[in-house]
Amino acid sequence: MTAKRGPIPRPGILDIVPYVPGTGGLPGAEPVVKLSSNETPLGASARAVEAYLAQTPQLARYPDGSARPLREALAKKYGLDAARIVCGAGSDELLNMLALAYLGPGDEAIYSEHGFLVYKIAIMARGATPIAAPERDLTTDVDAILARVTDATRMVFIANPNNPTGTYLPFDEVKRLHAGLPENVILVLDAAYAEYVRANDYEAGIELVATTPNTVMTRTFSKIYGLAALRLGWVYCPAPIADALNRIRGPFNVTGPSIAAGVAALQDQAHMEQAVEHNMVWRGRMAEALEQLGLRVTRSAANFLLVHFPAGVASNSESAAGKSAREADRFLHERRIILRRVEEYGFPDALRLTIGTEDENRAVLDALTEFMGKDT
Numbered sequence: 001m002t003a004k005r006g007p008i009p010r011p012g013i014l015d016i017v018p019y020v021p022g023t024g025g026l027p028g029a030e031p032v033v034k035l036s037s038n039e040t041p042l043g044a045s046a047r048a049v050e051a052y053l054a055q056t057p058q059l060a061r062y063p064d065g066s067a068r069p070l071r072e073a074l075a076k077k078y079g080l081d082a083a084r085i086v087c088g089a090g091s092d093e094l095l096n097m098l099a100l101a102y103l104g105p106g107d108e109a110i111y112s113e114h115g116f117l118v119y120k121i122a123i124m125a126r127g128a129t130p131i132a133a134p135e136r137d138l139t140t141d142v143d144a145i146l147a148r149v150t151d152a153t154r155m156v157f158i159a160n161p162n163n164p165t166g167t168y169l170p171f172d173e174v175k176r177l178h179a180g181l182p183e184n185v186i187l188v189l190d191a192a193y194a195e196y197v198r199a200n201d202y203e204a205g206i207e208l209v210a211t212t213p214n215t216v217m218t219r220t221f222s223k224i225y226g227l228a229a230l231r232l233g234w235v236y237c238p239a240p241i242a243d244a245l246n247r248i249r250g251p252f253n254v255t256g257p258s259i260a261a262g263v264a265a266l267q268d269q270a271h272m273e274q275a276v277e278h279n280m281v282w283r284g285r286m287a288e289a290l291e292q293l294g295l296r297v298t299r300s301a302a303n304f305l306l307v308h309f310p311a312g313v314a315s316n317s318e319s320a321a322g323k324s325a326r327e328a329d330r331f332l333h334e335r336r337i338i339l340r341r342v343e344e345y346g347f348p349d350a351l352r353l354t355i356g357t358e359d360e361n362r363a364v365l366d367a368l369t370e371f372m373g374k375d376t
């Protein structure tokens, strides 16, 4: 006997573990120190805010359907072909559009073990099979990825630098990864944190996109540009991939105020440089101070640190008792400080800390000093 039942999602959908964003707030009226979502402590450029507000008389009008002013501004800034840029409601939308265009049941897509969770969700939403490749030293391992390529592989997703580890792959390694992939496999280089990287051996992906038929690079205005609320991202692709994305894209997927704010943000180079500088200084100071507390910090090229706490259960050391990531998180919440739990990324003993304002950073250090019992 069959019971009455309602609509059933396609195979794979209900196997998806829903994405849980960083905690946004805490109960009560007092302000919180929110360092859980890798937003910039400097906020958006004043010029971007002004451009956004200047759009209010136009709210009744549909925006430019292909976000042309923004694509042209990006093309000019980076020396790219505007026709090969596709804009989206955050890079999340673009990652999902790529999966929609190129993945289906029976296909496989590879991502790294501690990679950004959106990849797995985008893959599974298409009924395709997610394949996790182990990392080495909490860094994407090119050989491990190449070893998992099969006839069914269609895409490889890499965040470079990766979230939540903050580690990056040098350009030589990215090229080696690309060289090992069949031409029908798309290499997705998610460079959400590219602007923060100051390393001579790093390249976000523009060169590979320009010179190969199967590399794409996604970027976002959510991080260094401080426009996360607007949902604005872009992807640079080979022309046939841009064409495929434009066929499935919502005809007005990016809002008019977002386009205007994005164009203005690109023009405010000084604001961006200030954000890079602030991050460099405070990332270094925070890593050093946390290590002095006895915590282990993964070396990061981005605007956050993965902070490892003594393992709760596994540790038999007396001094480590009560010092787990879970307990630290609770302790910090009591002081109205929110970091990011990263259990679902495979790090039950770590918290991810976004570099904040000087005051926010000091508040975290004071609280963790107390937590670790190193009060002086």
Ligand SMILES: *Cc1c(COP(=O)(O)O)cnc(C)c1O
Binding pocket: 038, 089, 090, 091, 092, 093, 116, 159, 162, 163, 190, 192, 219, 220, 221, 222, 223, 228, 231, 232, 233
């Ligand atoms: C934050 C982040 C993004 C940005 O997503 P948006 O949808 O553009 O806000 C993309 N990839 C990674 C790895 C991120 O951490």
